[in-house]
Amino acid sequence: MAEPFKNLGWDDFRLIKAVADARGLPAAAAAIGVNHSTVFRRLKQIEESLGSALFERHRTGYALTPAGEEMVALANRLDEEITAAARKLAGREPAPSGELRVTTPDSLLIHLLMPMLATFRERYPEVRLDIVLSNQALNLSKRDADVAVRATDHPPENLVGRRVARIAWALYGRAQDFPTPGDVTKDQLDARNWVSLGDTLGALKAVKFVQENVAPERVAYKINSVLGLAEAVEAGLGIGHIPCLIGDSRPSLVRLAPPDDDYAADLWLLTHPDLRHSPRVRAFLDFLAVEIARHRRFIEGEAGHQRDVPLIDPPHEASSARETMT
Template sequence: MAEPFKNLAWDDFRLIKAVADAKGLPAAAAAIGVNHSTVFRRLKQVEEQLGALLFERHRTGYALTPAGEELVALANRLDEEITSVGRKLAGREPAPSGELRVTTPDSLLIHLLMPMLATFRERYPEVRLDIVLSNQPLNLSKRDADVAVRATDHPPENLVGRRVARIAWALYGRAIDFPDPAAATPEELEARNWVSLGDTLGTLKAVKFVQENVTPDRVAYKINSVLGLAEAVEAGIGIGHLPCVIGDARPSLVRLAPPNEDYAADLWLLTHPDLRHSPRVRAFLDFLAVEIARHRRFIEGEAGHQAEPPEAPPTA
């Protein structure tokens, strides 16, 4: 089996791994960007070349044979090695250029980062930005992203980066509903309708507060997006806790209480250790750290509506 094995290409290993992960051909074909018949034909050719079945075909899907398990284990090791070499080569680029994939939540992109990204592109036109909007941690070890901009008090231990600010949260309502927000009493706020992030984000202290202190019949609206939560408060569905970087940027909203330190979260710029010396990654991290520092009081809720949110550079 040695000679046939030597003739396998990396694409063959990718195909075998995709079928094993998907446990079927259609999903595997979609994962690697080919059609179903190509996967079927190529898998059959590989098995004939090896002289061994790699999968048992069942009505419920494709199950690995012992030979298939060995091939998938090797494919995983090759994938890790190729990814590692790619990261290290990316760190040797002579100047900031190429594609940079950045993952961040939609709320940070819209209310904080977008003007900064526009300025970065003006300064580094050879760097192409690929923005992945996600609240979930992507696998930077697998190059799902090069840089993560995250609000968290517990950044992953396998990443490196810097803490650039602390995002403050406060309780907000519509200015039209609260002409004198300082006069709003706890009893009045308790009697209002509330909006909140959903129970899937129940580890956040702002969500726990609503769960523990607001009666269920007063929680008029739940959503799993901070940006959507701000829209709900602005639409008058109810009052709710928001990051000050979002709430203070909207003139139609007012704070109904000072920022609560218990709800705050650190803002981190993160990357993989193998990428931190890449010119494009280093340029991006340094640039963003400086820009965020300029707006730190706004992010940390110290200046309220007196602070100006980031502005996009003027167009030519």
């Protein structure tokens, strides 16, 4: 049995354990931060390599075979030993230092990340941050950036990372125009002008909604970046869909409808597999994952017009964030 194990790595054992814990592929894929198709393909390869089925596929989910139970038990033992070894080696790693290039959209930088980056620099003064503002996915394989902070439901398969929150969107208008926003009717909304992201972002469902449901003459303002949407609504140009983390931070705006999950997007921290063990990359990902988790309810539109935790806080010790890298 030793020969088939030659081609298995720790990530394969983690995948098997994730499928066993979730009893299915979609939840397992979400837990380890990869696509459903990747889990399906790799699980098939593992079973072919071992010459044994590890799971029985039922309508109610994936159930372990006897061979699968042995593999999960081995995965648990490996996890314990790796964790113990990591604790011993943690104190021997060099201190994080050097330049770290981070790419993110301008809206996330301004409305979420900036105070976190300032706190990170206080804690790791030897790390120099080089921020690349871009709404396009840079090539981390060619070192265009070391880390990407992205809102996407389909992260590139060649990257590893963590899904740290889901960015909620809702329809907003000016508070002065809607003193009782809970009583707004469809006819009232139809009579208003709208602001929207531009047609170049037409793949987004919030943009498709405007294209399909709002008369062209009612679309008073378009912009090719999320940055500026809230300002347009505040200025009275029209109503529009805005990320809740932006809209809820402005007392001058009110929600005209609850957050719509169809418009939401996962927030990912991504890096290249070759960089994930770099001390500065690891420190940054761990730090940002913990900080974003503290504001997760606000990002996901559950906190209303206030933050549970101020974004600007004194430095504090970061707790461990769940690792979902593969």
